[in-house]
Amino acid sequence: MKPFSLKAAVAFCSACVLTACGSSGGGSTSNPPSNQSSEQSSSQSSEAQSSSAVSSASSSVVTSAGRIKLNQLGYAPQASKVAVVPEVVASEFSVIDTADNSVVYTGDLSAAARWAPANQTVALADFSELQTPGTYRLQVEGADLSDPFKVGGSPYAELNAAAIKAYYYNRASTELLPEHAGTWARAAGHPDTNVLVHESAASTERPAGTAISAPKGWYDAGDFGKYIVNSGISTYTLLAALEHNGDYYADQDLNIPESGNAIPDLLDEAMWNLEWMLDMQDPNDGGVYHKLTTKGFAGAVMPAEGTAQRYVVQKGTSAALNFAAVMATASRVVADYEEVYSGLSDEMLAAAESAWQWAQANPNVAYDQPSDISTGAYGDGSFGDEFAWAAAELYITTGNDDYYEALDLPSQGIGNPGWSYTAALAWMSLAHHRNHLTDAADVSLIESGIKNFADQLAGESEASAYGVALSEGDMYWGSNGGALNKAMMLLQGYRLNGDARYVQAAQALLDYALGRNPTDYSYVTGFGERPPMHIHHRQSEADGIVDPVPGFLAGGPNTDAPNDCGADQYPAGNEAKARAYLDHWCSYSTNEVTINWNAPLVYVSGALDEYYGE
Structure with a gap:
């Protein structure tokens, strides 16, 4: 590497934002991912089915093989900084200061190598030594000039805030006022104060047709359903971000209705969903309803227009154990705010233990989609991972060794977490609390x-022609969420032993989500030079506003995509799995947004911002 003397710094803004800012799991080899979003498993949403072909592509579509791919937001000065360069004759790259077009850094490209998921031969440009704040571009002879990128402090602060606030925009049962929602203000939808017990959930105490109240919560994804199973990993990940990086979130102001109440806004937002989850437990027996939805998906309408009757549907083992794990976690988090949440920590722990007892008595009740229900199933027939996760969280919170014995940690594999594989979350929590067990x-x-899994991922990253711990098998439903869950697990490794390799590999996966990928998109709405503009998200489709709701992570390339937009619409298809993405409303299989994909975006962006700010 041959650094030049750097020019005067350009003032840094913390994100490149184009618009105003306010579901599936990874799995280990023994627990393969269930690549199922809320709109996949049962019957597909009617509006997606009716779209036989894509009539108009996104105006932001750019898929030039000649484009240099990099993080379109930028980097902290001390961060690793790597770009992917298409196959060229040149062997060097230069970094240009956009203030005066001067060359401030040059370096050698890596040897070209083929990255199978993109079916492309590429080289890497490592400019990590460039640490002076400013705005820059990469230049390589034979390739297009890169997008501008920034180097400076807190590069992901606005991204992190927007990724959390996306949950606020997806709140059920409340009006979004202009002073908080800005352009995306809307009327309240789904009060959920008159929800009926579906016959699949009926009991002696609550027969079919009984009306219950279960307001609040987040819409799960592009649809208006609320699902305990996917809600579980989503809420846990936000709570883990707060547990692990509390100082980062202590003074964050998201401009939500609760801001300024002496509680971190991240916890305020999580509480909106936790209160709903508590109402999903049957107080008569401790069982937990699997979901709260209408019988079928709504069309492309605003929440206030979705007025069909809502139901709670079937109790199940997975729902009970997800609930138990999350409530045990929440119990210890809210205990620090007893003066505000008087008695709530104890209430949550009691609810968690009641749900655990129900699951012990009903250890194999899989969700079985009723014939008259066609919303997302989130079905799972293997519960060992959920039992392990719930046992771990209850053990950490209570100190009761019986829960540790029930966990049976030596028998638990460790892989990438997802809604259908939650054992990894047990390892994650145990590692964080290891000094207090x-x-x-x-x-x-x-x-x-934790170390062995982090070593595996770091090794995959270092061996990859693209410099990321992703392979063809990672291009499943919600692949971007899977990538960021890998980044989250890498950061657990760093928290154990401080190995910088893990942070570098995690940074590479965040870079991937923000533009260092074969599609040339930054996959987060409102951020980067080419963000998604046509996400599968009912509010964003129906509100008449050009820009989608900001801060949402699009699902990403998916080689299992059905022909939701008509045949032959996905670029390259199985010939280039990492390019099987379409920025169109009809593409719920690649362009839907979900709460569980946004959660690791929150965790990783906040953790990296705090790490580089130290």
């Missing part, structure tokens, strides 16, 4: 499990 815990096993 009882003598029953095998701390060396906990540490080695």
Whole structure:
């Protein structure tokens, strides 16, 4: 590397924002991912089915193989900075200061290599030594000039805030006022104060047709359903971000209705969903309803226009265990705010233990979609991972060794977390709390499990022609969420032993989501030079506003995509799995947004921002 003397710094803004800013799981080899979004498993949404072909493409579509791919937002000065360069004759690259077009850095490209998921041969440009704040471009002879990018402090602060505020925009049962929602203000939808018990959920105490109240919560994805199973990993990940990086969130102001109430806004937002989850537990037996939805998907309408009757549907083992894990986690988080949430920590823990007891008595009740229900199933027939996760969270919160024994950690594999594979979350929580566990815990096993998985991912990143821990098998439904869950697990490795390799590999995966990918999109609405503009999200489609709701992570390339937009609409298809993405409303299989994909975006962007701010 041959650094030049750098020019005067350009003032740094923390994100490149084009618009105003305010579901599926990874799985280990023994627990393969269930690539199912809320609109996939049962019957597909009617408006997607009716779209036989894409009539108009996004105006932001750019898929030039000649484009240099990099993080379109930018980098902290101390961060690793790597761009992907298409196959060229040149062997060097230069970094140009946009203030005066001077060359401030030059370096050698890596040897060209083929990255199978993109079916492309590429080289890497590493300019990590460039640390002076400013706005720059990469230049390589034979390739297009790169997008401008920034180097400076807190590069992901606005991204993190927007990724959290996306949950506010997806709140059920409340009006979004202009002073908080700005352009995306809307009327209240789905009060959910008169929800009927579906016959699949009927009991002696609550027969079919019984009206219950279960307001609040977040719309799960592009639809208006609320699903305990997907809600579980989503809410946990936000709570983990707060537990692990509390100082970062302490003074964050998201401009939500609760801002300024002496509670971190991240916890305020999580509470909107936790209160709904508590109402989804049957107080008569501790069981938890799987979901709250209408019988079928609504069309492309605003929430206030979705007025069909809503139901709670079937209790199940997965729902009970997800609920138990999240409530045990929430119990210890809200305990720090007892003066505000008087008695709530104890209430949550009691609810968690009641749900655990229900699951113990009903250990194999899989969700079975009723014939008259066609909203997302989130079905899962294997519950060992959920039992492990719930046991781990209850053990950490209570210190009761019986829960640790029930966890049976030596039998639990560790892989990438997702809604259908939650054992990894047990490892994650145990590692964070390892210095405060009882003598029953095998701390060396906990540490080695996290380290071994982080080593595996870092090795995949270092061996990859694209410099990311992603392969063809990672291009499933919600692949971008899977990528960021890998980044989250890498950061758990760093938290154990401070190995910088893990942070670099996590940074590379965030870079991937923000533009260092074969589609040339930054996959987060409102951020980067080419963000998605036509996400599968009912409010964004129906509100008449050009820009979609900001801060949402699009699902990403998916080689299992059905022909939701008509045949032959996905660029390159199986010939280039990492390019099987379409920025169109009809593409719910690649362009839907969900709460569980946004959650690791929150965790990773906040953790990296705090790490580089130290």
